[in-house]
Amino acid sequence: MEKDRNRKLKLLKLLELLRQETDEQHPMKTTDICQRLESMDISCDRRILASEIHTLCDQGYEIQQCQMGRAKGYFIADRAFSMPELRMLLDAVEASQLLTEKKTQELKNKIVSLSSDKQAEFLKSSIVRFNSAKSTNERIYYTIEALEEAIRKKKKVTIRYFHLNEHREKVYRSENGIHTVEPIALVYNNDKYYLTCYNPVADKNYNYRLDRIEWVEILKEKISKNAIIRSRSVAKYNAQVFKMYGGETAKVTLAFDAWMIDYIYEKFGIDTKIQSCEDGSFTANVEVQLSPTFWGWLFQFTGQMRITAPEWACDEYTEMLKKAIGEQS
Secondary structure: HHHHHHHHHHHHHHHHHHHHHOOOOOOOEHHHHHHHHHOOOOOOOHHHHHHHHHHHOOOOOOEEEEEEEOOOEEEEOOOOOOOOHHHHHHHHHHHHHOHHHHHHHHHHHEEEEEEEEHHHHHHHHHOOOOOOOOOOOOOHHHHHHHHHHHHHHEEEEEEEOEOOOOOOOOOOHHHHHEEEEEEEEEEOOOEEEEEEEEOOOOOOEEEEEHHHEEEEEEEEOOOHHHHHHHHHHHHEEEEEEEOOOOOEEEEEEEEHHHHHHHHHHHHHHOOEEEOOOOOOEEEEEEEEEOOHHHHHHHHHOOOOOEEEEEEHHHHHHHHHHHHHHHHHO
């Protein structure tokens, strides 16, 4: 019995050692592995080591053998994440405005721990700071956890929501910032997290920034049937909203120059059908919400992109241009 326990401990420590300190570029010699195990008061010699590694391989761990001069070496090859995947995760965390500086560092440390020690050193040394404006709300994890539970159980919640004034101080609007809402989804958009809720009085969806939610209380009352129905099409709704600002939904035709095609695919998706015109321009029929944010997106391409249908949308586009010109004059 004691012998079995000792062997299990040896296998566990051997696997831990190979995971932490080896990779394809940094294998470890047989003699070094034995010495490391001996330093942990675990007896091991070269003849037994090959058998123990074979046992780990039989259990599904991909441990590769290589030649290191005249000696044999071993390394772990079955990492859960590759280096490029870890790099993308680190960059996403570093760039996120949702996370505070403290949470950013904690999450980065967890990510690099998925690699070997040598890989971790390289990943840490090559992180580029994006200088993004980090959140100061340290309760963001608790907010997400509570809202996920409410959405899963289809429960209403009470939240306290704040805005910021010119001095970056919290400002609470109607009802001292307290709202009872029907949560239907959490949405990540443009480096920010939002809570999408259904409002039964207005029969509309509304969005709240998670980093502006001070606290959450889950209520016993269930959300309405209409909220459940809305939750099934929340992805389509948020795709139309354009950075979370609402407006009238409409199918419009956009006309644009050839070099604008990438922008169309980026905004409306790769499945968007684009048609060429005799004059060398292109058109696409898309569904949008005619919101201030949509107009702002369109106006950055003035002279290269415009609305051509329906007529009422063209008239609204013209009026928006006139107002913009009037404000500048």
